[in-house]
Amino acid sequence: MPDISFLIACFNAERTVEAAIVSALAQHNVTVEVIVVDDVSEDGTLARATALAREEPRVRILAQEINAGPAAARNRALAAARGEWVAILDADDYVTPGRSERLIGLASEHASQVVADNLMRFRDDTPEVAWPLLPHRYGDEPFAVGLVDYLDRNRMTDGDATLGYLKPMFQRAFLQSNGITYDEGLRIGEDFNFVLQALCGGARFTITPQAFYYYRMVAGSLSRRLAPSDLEQLLDAxxxxxxxxxxxxxxxxxxQAYRRSAEDLATYSRFRSAVRQGAWGAILQGMAEPRLWGTMTQMLVHARRRRHVQQLAIRRAAGRYRPAAKA
Structure with a gap:
């Protein structure tokens, strides 16, 4: 039985899936298997992954017969996993070699069934520029997250430094004993809901602010598009x-606070869509929403903060960043 099963669900990831698989195989001081589930890709993803598997017995390839989305693909990988731990790795992303050993150690130190690290985000067109998701206010020491904390730190209009973006590792025996699987009816937020199930099942969740996971920001990816109907499905689940x-x-x-933030985000998304389409009736209707203006202000502040963090990362990568001297 391997220490870790990496679960990689992929769709049209021909350019990046090899880097994801290779990074999983390169983990230090742990035994690994990699389970790749292709969700009926329209490019060469399946062929590239299969070629890797021919040369590497630790890689298994499963091909979906119909495109059913990431939740269904992850469930199939989860059912095939044999590791003591399961690690979610997106086909766009990669992990550093010491990540698994560090997270297993973190789980042992804190008697946790779910563990995660911070992640470094980078743009697909400038991979040398990276910045952490969780800001410095989270400190340097590992911290535990309970159910209330997890809801509070995932409000959808509180910026994008939310814990739901993290890619945790789960103790497989805990998932099995509690019957935890991905909700295949969800098109967004399936990772958030999966962690929520674990917390409701009594899992201890520990996070380190250190970052060993690299998250590729790809223009037009599914996770960056929001339909109000998809959001309502997540809230109902x-x-x-x-x-x-x-x-x-x-x-x-x-x-209640989490639901209000989601509803505010849905209102904001509908308003933005109406503006792009020039739908004046919907624009006027949206302007009558009492909470819209506060949400728009929040989103503008968060967007400005994101741009500032990215500019600092660009300057650091170029060697031009000089921190302010202490008084």
Whole structure:
């Protein structure tokens, strides 16, 4: 039984899937298997992954018969996994060689069933420029995240430094004993809902602010497009899950705040879509929404902050960054 099963769901990832697989195989001081599920790609993804598997017995390739989305692909990989731990790795991304050993050690130190690290984001066209998702306010030490914390730190209008973007590792025996699988009805937020299931099942979740995962920002990717109907499906799935959870201090307030932030984001997305299409009736209707202007202000502030962080990363990569001297 390997220490870790890497689960890679891929669709049209011909350019990047090899880097993802190779990074998983290069993990130090752990045994690894890599399970790649191709979701009926229209390019050479399946052929490239299959060629790698012919040369590397630790790689297994599974091909979907119909395109069913990332949740279904991950469920198929999860069902085939044999590792003590399962690690989610997107086909666009890669991990550093010491990541698995560090996270398994973190799990042992904190008796955790779910562990994650910070991630470094980089643009597909400038891979030498990278910056962390979680900002410095998270500190340097590992921290535990409970159910209320997880909801509070994933509000959709509080910027994009949210914990739902992280790619955790899960103890496979815990997932099996609690019957945790991906909700295949979700087109967005399936990773968030999966972690939410684990927390509702009593998992201890520990995160290190160190970053060993590299997240490629690809223009037009599915995770960057939002349809209000998809968002409503996510909210309904979360509500069904949380309805079975015994009440605990702060949970009701956290659920309501999370739902309000999601509804505000849906209103903002509809308004932006109406503006792009020049649909004046929908624009006027959106302008009458009392919370829209506050949401727009938040989104503009967060966008400005993202640009600032990216510019600092560009300057660092170019060797021009000089931190301000301490007084």
């Amino acid at each position: 979360n509500d069904r899950l949380l309805a079975e959870r015994p009440d605990e201090p702060g949970l009701h307030e956290a659920v």
